[in-house]
Amino acid sequence: MRQVDALVLGAGMVGVSVAWHLQKRGMATLLLDRRGAMEETSFGNAGLIQREGVVPYGFPQDLVSLMRIAGNRAIDAVYHWAALPRIAGFLLRYRRNSRPHVHAQIARSYAPLIERCVEEHDAIALAADCSHLIRRGGWIRAFRSTEARDAALGEAESWRREFGVAYRALDAAALAAAEPHLAPVMCGALHWTEPATVPDPHALGLGYLAHFERMGGIFAQGDATTLCEAGGHWRVATAAGPVSAPRAVVALGPWADAVTRGLGYELPLMVKRGYHMHFGARGGASLNHPVLDSERGYCLVPTPRGVRLTTGAEFALRDAPPTPVQLARAEPLAREWFPLDKRLDAAPWKGARPCTPDMLPIIGPAPRHRGLWFAFGHAHHGLTLGPVTGRLIGEMIAGEDTCVDAQPFRADRF
Numbered sequence: 001m002r003q004v005d006a007l008v009l010g011a012g013m014v015g016v017s018v019a020w021h022l023q024k025r026g027m028a029t030l031l032l033d034r035r036g037a038m039e040e041t042s043f044g045n046a047g048l049i050q051r052e053g054v055v056p057y058g059f060p061q062d063l064v065s066l067m068r069i070a071g072n073r074a075i076d077a078v079y080h081w082a083a084l085p086r087i088a089g090f091l092l093r094y095r096r097n098s099r100p101h102v103h104a105q106i107a108r109s110y111a112p113l114i115e116r117c118v119e120e121h122d123a124i125a126l127a128a129d130c131s132h133l134i135r136r137g138g139w140i141r142a143f144r145s146t147e148a149r150d151a152a153l154g155e156a157e158s159w160r161r162e163f164g165v166a167y168r169a170l171d172a173a174a175l176a177a178a179e180p181h182l183a184p185v186m187c188g189a190l191h192w193t194e195p196a197t198v199p200d201p202h203a204l205g206l207g208y209l210a211h212f213e214r215m216g217g218i219f220a221q222g223d224a225t226t227l228c229e230a231g232g233h234w235r236v237a238t239a240a241g242p243v244s245a246p247r248a249v250v251a252l253g254p255w256a257d258a259v260t261r262g263l264g265y266e267l268p269l270m271v272k273r274g275y276h277m278h279f280g281a282r283g284g285a286s287l288n289h290p291v292l293d294s295e296r297g298y299c300l301v302p303t304p305r306g307v308r309l310t311t312g313a314e315f316a317l318r319d320a321p322p323t324p325v326q327l328a329r330a331e332p333l334a335r336e337w338f339p340l341d342k343r344l345d346a347a348p349w350k351g352a353r354p355c356t357p358d359m360l361p362i363i364g365p366a367p368r369h370r371g372l373w374f375a376f377g378h379a380h381h382g383l384t385l386g387p388v389t390g391r392l393i394g395e396m397i398a399g400e401d402t403c404v405d406a407q408p409f410r411a412d413r414f
Contacts, residue, residue: 015251017390038205058098076297076312128211280341
């Protein structure tokens with residue numbers, strides 16, 4: 001049986017980053033996935049490293065938003081009726097944690113992770129010779145009404161004062177100057193200037209993986225659900241045979257419970273599903289930034305494949321059949337805003353974001369098993385927080401001082 005120092009289960013951005021940090025610290029590490037790296041949730045996002053995302057996405061509290069979502073005709077949030085009995089308890093806890101005074105405290109715990117997101121990506125990207133895959137310039141949140149614009153700008157100003165995030169207010173003329181190929185249907189925008197953008201998250205993750213392998217790390221395909229404890233080590237089945245290690249890190253995103261439940265952990269994990277579709281652009285039109293139609297809830301992202309149209313959250317069971325109704329609702333609006341050409345994908349892509357009811361990821365040691373570590377539950381910010389999560393896990397396993405306080409993210413908070 002092959003022996004290594006550490007196993008990392010799951011090769012999305014979080015798992016790749018964890019494996020990179022462990023290998024960098026001299027631990028012979030095997031990274032395992034049932035598919036290739038970066039082929040699940042990390043593949044199909046808006047490509048944002050969200051330095052501004054200090055306040056995690058909460059559950060709506062106002063009656064107007066709740067009634068709009070209850071109608072199940074929105075773009076930013078829809079739900080499956082059949083899923084509600086299974087997820088109702090989670091949603092109630094999510095809503096309680098989204099009350100303003102609780103949400104504010106959660107943000108104060110969350111912000112130290114977010115504050116490091118760009119610099120930690122930069123560190124891996126520089127070492128991996130991938131810096132060219134990360135762009136500066138931020139992203140733009142556009143508004144159809146002055147009321148929504150002014151409310152968002154007021155919120156941004158409060159975040160600037162408390163968390164130091166930077167932004168620019170754009171009137172309609174400034175938005176047109178920044179994005180000349182958008183139709184003039186918006187009254188203005190909020191330009192988050194500090195986030196980095198990744199036009200091809202898949203390529204960036206593969207670049208990090210290639211450097212991990214150049215450092216001596218191993219990537220293998222296998223079945224993470226075979227993880228078991230044996231003789232003080234953790235063992236897993238790979239395509240090349242079993243491998244064991246004194247340490248194992250579960251970084252399986254929305255599939256984490258496939259392993260944790262078998263080990264006796266009933267962690268509150270739910271998914272928000274999302275979809276994307278790529279389009280050509282008519283007349284040589286282009287975008288300089290990712291742009292969000294804030295009041296409709298879809299995003300247009302420039303990528304090497306074409307313009308990527310992404311949707312909001314679908315509250316459904318993880319493995320339920322795809323229902324890309326949000327894409328169908330968003331496409332006509334997106335075509336009015338930007339000159340989209342024909343669809344470029346044979347079918348919509350679907351992913352699942354792993355969420356916890358307190359909106360904080362689970363990062364740290366498993367409460368009841370020596371040598372077992374958790375790194376999942378990053379919701380909308382898996383791409384954003386992969387490298388800082390990797391560093392935090394690497395520091396904890398190596399017994400180093402941690403770059404941020406890890407206590408709020410421990411699994412035993414549940």
